[in-house]
Amino acid sequence: MGYKVSFEEVNKIFDQLQGEYEIWAPKRFAGKGRYSDTDIIKYDKVSKVEEIEFKEKSDYPAKEVLSPITQSLFYFTEDEFRESKATSKKLLIFMRPCDINAQHHQEKIYLENGGYADMYYQRMNEKVKIVMIECTEGWDTCFCVSMGSNKADDYAIAVRAGEGELTVDVKDEAFAPLFKEAAGVDFKPEFIEKNEIELTIPEIPNKEVLTKLKSHPMWNEYNKRCISCGSCTVACSTCTCFNTTDVIYNENTNVGERKRTTASCQIEGFTDMAGGHVFRRTAAERMRYKVLHKFHDYKARFKDFHMCVGCGRCTSRCPEFISITATVNKMAKAIDEIIAEESK
Amino acid sequence: MNNIVKPVPCKILEVKKESKLEYTFKVESDIKPAHGQFLQLSIPKIGEAPISVSAYGDGWIDFTIRSVGKVTDEIFTKGPGDVLFLRGAYGKGWPVEKFEGKHVVVITGGTGLAPVRSMLNKFYDEPDYTKSVTLITGFKNEEGIVFKNELEKWKDRFTTFYTLDAEKKEGWNTGFVTEFVSKVDWASFGDNYEVVIVGPPPMMKFTGIECGKCGVPDEKIWVSYERRMSCAVGKCGHCRIDEVYVCLEGPVFNYTQAKYLVD
Ligand SMILES: Cc1cc2nc3c(=O)[nH]c(=O)nc-3n(C[C@H](O)[C@H](O)[C@H](O)COP(=O)(O)OP(=O)(O)OC[C@H]3O[C@@H](n4cnc5c(N)ncnc54)[C@H](O)[C@@H]3O)c2cc1C
Numbered sequence: 050m051g052y053k054v055s056f057e058e059v060n061k062i063f064d065q066l067q068g069e070y071e072i073w074a075p076k077r078f079a080g081k082g083r084y085s086d087t088d089i090i091k092y093d094k095v096s097k098v099e100e101i102e103f104k105e106k107s108d109y110p111a112k113e114v115l116s117p118i119t120q121s122l123f124y125f126t127e128d129e130f131r132e133s134k135a136t137s138k139k140l141l142i143f144m145r146p147c148d149i150n151a152q153h154h155q156e157k158i159y160l161e162n163g164g165y166a167d168m169y170y171q172r173m174n175e176k177v178k179i180v181m182i183e184c185t186e187g188w189d190t191c192f193c194v195s196m197g198s199n200k201a202d203d204y205a206i207a208v209r210a211g212e213g214e215l216t217v218d219v220k221d222e223a224f225a226p227l228f229k230e231a232a233g234v235d236f237k238p239e240f241i242e243k244n245e246i247e248l249t250i251p252e253i254p255n256k257e258v259l260t261k262l263k264s265h266p267m268w269n270e271y272n273k274r275c276i277s278c279g280s281c282t283v284a285c286s287t288c289t290c291f292n293t294t295d296v297i298y299n300e301n302t303n304v305g306e307r308k309r310t311t312a313s314c315q316i317e318g319f320t321d322m323a324g325g326h327v328f329r330r331t332a333a334e335r336m337r338y339k340v341l342h343k344f345h346d347y348k349a350r351f352k353d354f355h356m357c358v359g360c361g362r363c364t365s366r367c368p369e370f371i372s373i374t375a376t377v378n379k380m381a382k383a384i385d386e387i388i389a390e391e392s393k
Numbered sequence: 394m395n396n397i398v399k400p401v402p403c404k405i406l407e408v409k410k411e412s413k414l415e416y417t418f419k420v421e422s423d424i425k426p427a428h429g430q431f432l433q434l435s436i437p438k439i440g441e442a443p444i445s446v447s448a449y450g451d452g453w454i455d456f457t458i459r460s461v462g463k464v465t466d467e468i469f470t471k472g473p474g475d476v477l478f479l480r481g482a483y484g485k486g487w488p489v490e491k492f493e494g495k496h497v498v499v500i501t502g503g504t505g506l507a508p509v510r511s512m513l514n515k516f517y518d519e520p521d522y523t524k525s526v527t528l529i530t531g532f533k534n535e536e537g538i539v540f541k542n543e544l545e546k547w548k549d550r551f552t553t554f555y556t557l558d559a560e561k562k563e564g565w566n567t568g569f570v571t572e573f574v575s576k577v578d579w580a581s582f583g584d585n586y587e588v589v590i591v592g593p594p595p596m597m598k599f600t601g602i603e604c605g606k607c608g609v610p611d612e613k614i615w616v617s618y619e620r621r622m623s624c625a626v627g628k629c630g631h632c633r634i635d636e637v638y639v640c641l642e643g644p645v646f647n648y649t650q651a652k653y654l655v656d
């Protein structure tokens with residue numbers, strides 16, 4: 050069912066929901082951006098619809114609500130491990146289609162990979178209801194259409210943001226009573242059909258080509274350009290890697306916790322082992338590892354999609370202006386070269 | 394909800410000093426691992442580390458640990474009666490059934506002997522399980538030798554080449570394990586054999602090449618890989634190479650697959 054609701058009415062609905070739900074949405078933090086005069090848009094709890102940033106894409110992805118940058122796994126004393134507690138409320142999360150599609154990748158890793166389900170992800174995931182933010186224009190770094198993640202239908206509610214009002218499509222009947230006073234309209238969300246950027250993901254036909262691609266000189270460029278800051282993977286809608294570390298609160302007390310913190314394959318140390326062995330020493334090797342995971346390895350394993358939803362956040366966040374789409378295009382050229390060389 | 398990363402407390406039964414830097418910890422546990430699998434050992438407030446099963450029996454598991462950092466150093470301060478936290482067992486171990494009725498060649502470097510120790514003891518205890526066992530084992534120096542009693546014992550039933558990289562020792566060879574690959578009686582095995590290689594990455598690479606020179610096809614070679622691990626259950630991403638997770642599909646790989654795994 051479709052409805053038109055003023056912000057005032059939306060806020061009344063939010064008030065009704067607050068007891069049962071935490072409402073998460075992209076929110077603008079003024080002056081918190083990389084440069085002092087820039088803002089940052091990231092996910093946070095909201096209580097009023099006016100707090101939600103509808104006009105611009107968030108700098109950071111929705112995944113942070115379910116798998117925060119840092120979270121406690123256990124609290125311990127000398128001989129006891131106690132699990133951290135999750136919020137008791139359900140989660141209503143406002144997301145664009147790219148972020149909704151990215152949850153699929155998160156679930157693949159956290160709930161399915163290896164036949165193990167991660168309890169910390171699962172207990173959050175089970176609480177989620179999605180409010181899809183209609184997205185029809187996109188931005189200059191987006192290429193969701195190329196990745197097939199411009200559309201989504203697994204939402205409870207979809208919203209189109211207007212001036213001081215929302216048009217909504219309520220799919221989950223459980224939410225329908227909240228809108229019984231609202232004016233009914235015909236509404237189905239629309240989706241972006243064409244981005245400025247169109248990307249063709251190259252096929253890597255076999256292991257021999259893959260092996261040659263790994264040592265192709267195209268990657269060397271990133272030794273000069275990439276500063277291995279990891280901003281791209283932190284901003285990525287689909288990346289899932291983490292570190293596990295123990296912390297002691299205070300040398301004298303016997304209490305501490307085990308924490309999970311977002312990790313990046315782009316940062317030195319990701320592969321360091323005892324005995325000083327390091328598997329990817331250079332920025333070029335790390336870039337190659339990331340790009341191949343996104344556009345080959347993940348799909349080779351799970352067979353369904355590439356591990357990228359075309360949100361363009363990695364490109365936007367890179368301080369060195371490294372574009373993911375330009376990199377994939379270079380890779381496509383390198384693959385063509387390798388195949389041409391082989392058929393000689 | 395089942396928490397896959399929650400470890401359980403287990404009592405240390407015995408600690409045996411193998412060498413200056415390597416101790417074997419016998420831990421009370423009902424976990425039934427397979428030969429070549431590993432567990433996550435942890436000490437609250439310090440952290441976790443993946444450690445191979447070096448032996449196991451009814452109600453106990455042995456871990457042979459090299460003290461190299463935060464967690465392993467802390468484990469070294471523990472003794473009988475103290476508690477270690479365990480979760481596992483994880484990964485794919487040695488394809489022991491594939492080795493039945495065959496000539497088995499095991500080549501190890503340093504503590505690479507730990508993840509094959511339980512399998513070697515099985516072969517020792519059940520002499521009819523394999524046609525023959527050849528063991529090439531190398532250590533950097535005399536100080537690094539582990540499982541001294543078993544190395545002696547295995548000589549009775551296995552064809553052995555024990556070697557130190559550069560030092561001389563009575564009854565031992567001098568040189569890298571790679572130098573002994575051609576001394577294996579490959580010709581008498583016909584087609585009925587399998588090869589196991591475990592050790593530091595360069596050792597495995599060059600031993601694989603030597604085996605190739607002796608006519609060993611890739612599909613007969615099995616290796617065990619070590620990678621940085623933070624979860625052991627396919628979540629943290631640290632151990633991934635291409636589409637493969639070492640903690641899930643490894644640590645044991647057939648060489649036809651391992652050869653293509655470029656980090
Ligand atoms: C499948 C597998 C089986 C293993 N079996 C054994 C074994 O039987 N006996 C044994 O002594 N060791 C074994 N290791 C290596 C052992 O896990 C590391 O030595 C240990 O994690 C180091 O932890 P630490 O806290 O003592 O060192 P740290 O203080 O954490 O670090 C010391 C160094 O080790 C690196 N490191 C940290 N975590 C790991 C890790 N998970 N894996 C590798 N290096 C790491 C650090 O980057 C640093 O360079 C195995 C590793 C794997 C992956």
Ligand code: SF4
Pocket residue numbers: 281284285286287288343356357358359360361362363364373
């Ligand atoms: S790789 Fe870049 S474009 Fe793709 S999902 Fe991650 S951040 Fe978005």
Ligand code: SF4
Pocket residue numbers: 274275276277278279280281282315366367368369370371
């Ligand atoms: S690609 Fe850019 S954002 Fe990513 S690690 Fe390199 S410099 Fe940082």
Ligand code: FES
Pocket residue numbers: 621622623624625626627628629630631632633638639640641
């Ligand atoms: S150790 Fe975490 S994914 Fe393998």
